[in-house]
Amino acid sequence: MATRKAPAKKSAAKKSVAKKSPAKKSTTPPSRRWSAKVDTDSTHPDHELFLQSAPKIAKALADKRVSPKGPASGMRMLNFYINRAGKNLSKERVATLERAKELLSKIIAKSKEKTPAKKSAPKKAAKKSASKKLPSR
Known part of the structure; x- marks a missing residue:
């Protein structure tokens, strides 16, 4: 008679809960970080x-002091504000900002x-390089 092996029991593995590691603190002192050296507020609106x-917003965002790269930069700021505020803006505020x-x-x-677009210098034709003919054998 052959002896039969009993089926192996499945062991109940303990579920371990991963512990959250504490946030790493920077070892660099605050005075040595690059952000501490920023001293301009040229792109910060009032x-x-x-x-x-609406007219005050448009005039301020077109001002070189607020958006030194021109009014298009101010438009990007306004779009960012509208998108960032999202559903938290009232309908009246959205209408004012759209205006x-x-x-x-x-x-x-x-x-x-x-300011008319700058005309670029006329393009010069590419020089043709003289191709050397190889002697035939």
């Missing part, structure tokens, strides 16, 4: 600018009319 009227976008786009169009 406090509560987006709570003002500010329209006014700002008109300012951008006017600034493009004033």
